[in-house]
Amino acid sequence: MRGTVMLVTKNINKKLTRFQLNNISFHVEKGDYLVVLGPSGAGKTVLLEILAGVQKQQSGSILLNGTDVSESAPEMRNIGLLYQHYMLFPHMTVRKNISFSLQVKRKKKEIIAQQVSHYAGLLQIDHLLDRYPDNLSGGEKQRVALARALAMNPQLLLLDEPFASVDSNLKRRLIEVLKNLHKQFNLTVIHVTHDINEALYLANKIAIIQDGAIVQFGPKDSVFKNPANTFVADFLGYKNIFKGVIVDREYFSTNDIRIHLDAVYEDRESVILIPPESIILSPRNTATSARNSFEGNVADIIHKNGFYEIIIEIGIRLSVYITHDSFNSLMIENGMRIHVLFKATAVKIY
Numbered sequence: 001m002r003g004t005v006m007l008v009t010k011n012i013n014k015k016l017t018r019f020q021l022n023n024i025s026f027h028v029e030k031g032d033y034l035v036v037l038g039p040s041g042a043g044k045t046v047l048l049e050i051l052a053g054v055q056k057q058q059s060g061s062i063l064l065n066g067t068d069v070s071e072s073a074p075e076m077r078n079i080g081l082l083y084q085h086y087m088l089f090p091h092m093t094v095r096k097n098i099s100f101s102l103q104v105k106r107k108k109k110e111i112i113a114q115q116v117s118h119y120a121g122l123l124q125i126d127h128l129l130d131r132y133p134d135n136l137s138g139g140e141k142q143r144v145a146l147a148r149a150l151a152m153n154p155q156l157l158l159l160d161e162p163f164a165s166v167d168s169n170l171k172r173r174l175i176e177v178l179k180n181l182h183k184q185f186n187l188t189v190i191h192v193t194h195d196i197n198e199a200l201y202l203a204n205k206i207a208i209i210q211d212g213a214i215v216q217f218g219p220k221d222s223v224f225k226n227p228a229n230t231f232v233a234d235f236l237g238y239k240n241i242f243k244g245v246i247v248d249r250e251y252f253s254t255n256d257i258r259i260h261l262d263a264v265y266e267d268r269e270s271v272i273l274i275p276p277e278s279i280i281l282s283p284r285n286t287a288t289s290a291r292n293s294f295e296g297n298v299a300d301i302i303h304k305n306g307f308y309e310i311i312i313e314i315g316i317r318l319s320v321y322i323t324h325d326s327f328n329s330l331m332i333e334n335g336m337r338i339h340v341l342f343k344a345t346a347v348k349i350y
Contacts, residue, residue: 004030005066006188007051007156012060014046021046022213024060028156028190028205033182035199035220036192037235038209044192047209048158051190052081065155075104080154084161086145088133094120094144095129101152119147123177139170143177150181159191163198175201196237200224208232230271230350239309239319240274252347257315260291262344271350276321278346281310281330282339290341298336308332312340 005027012024021043028034036044049055051062053074061070069077088097095116102112120126123143133141142162149157162178163171179202182189191202199206199220206223208216208231216228227233233241244254246267252259259272285293296314308327310320318340322330332338 006030006032006064007190008063009051010061010063012047012050012057012062014050014055014057016046019043019046020212021050021057022211024214026207026214026217028188030188031186032205033187033189033191033203034205034207035203036190036207036209037194037196037199038192039194039235042209043212044209045160048081048160048190048192051156052079052158053077054081077156078152078154079156079158080149080152081158082145082149082160082162084164086133086141086165088141088144088148090133093130093132094125094136097133097144098129098148098151100148105152115151115153116147119151122150122181123147138166139174142166142174146178146181155188157187157189159189161193162191163193163195178202196235208235210235227273227348230273233273233348233350238273239276240279241271242274242316243269243271246270246349252349255315257294259347260344261347261349265349273348273350274318274342274346275348276309276319278342279318279320280341281312281320281322281326281332282341283330285339286341288341289343291344292347293339293341295337295339298332298334298338301332301334312338314340 007028010025012021014021019041024047036047038044046055050057053072057070061068064077089100098116098119099112102115120129123146125140125143125147128136128140136144163174166174175198181187193199203220205218206220207214208223210231216223216232224236227236227238230241242254244252246265247253249264249267250261252261252270252272280290294314296312298310299313299317300311302309308322308324310322310332312318312320320340
């Protein structure tokens, strides 16, 4: 049942030669799909290994369903860990790979056979059960590894860059498989990646990790709409991030452009973010409630999936997202003059 806390980490620390995790604290509810986003080297894989018990934290605690498992061996945690390189046993058939954890737990043969058959069928690899990993494609190996992880009925499934080694078409299909599995079985998943699209499609919660520390954690929509700092905004792909200074307490100044702010601030160096979807384009200087109005030139037109990104040069380069209908009605062309308008409340200040 969503709302029941399954996992709690408290101040997890781990120092390695060139890297350390710093005071990692978060919680996961049953049925959550948490995606941990961060660049390479941020500490995502180490975090998963500590949760699984493969590595040990130097301080801090891990509670699983209210039980402290900080010192527990991996086999006592009932956590499934799926690495990006699958880690299949090359000398074992697919059948034996899937059944391995069940055999280690000395489950009855009929239960093992039932679990293998169930998950092989679910992941559409039942025709591969007698093959060896060397005779499988990348997508088939990924499905076998996932079946092996699920067959042990883990209370928590950890995924380490699960789609890093497959092509884009196969990745889309596997993401759909994983989404359906999560929904069908109410799985609790922690999935680490640097791919924002995976988070958008799969997650209900997101953690952003930078240099071994979680810099933002929360519901997906909240994190994407309100990035906590410029690192998060930049990592999530936000455009229109500008450095400058607050002047006269209610303006932001950069490149001789003065932008109205929504409140009074102390004069200081600052960074602002203007979401591209918050900017309106108009062929003329229309009277609106938007306090920021500039005229500029269309510097570039980029056709995206389902919308256009228009680059407007006003002294700074603004990215603006508009629909196909708006693009056609405005008859936008490179080099044309156009007005940009946005509200002071749209400007986020850091």
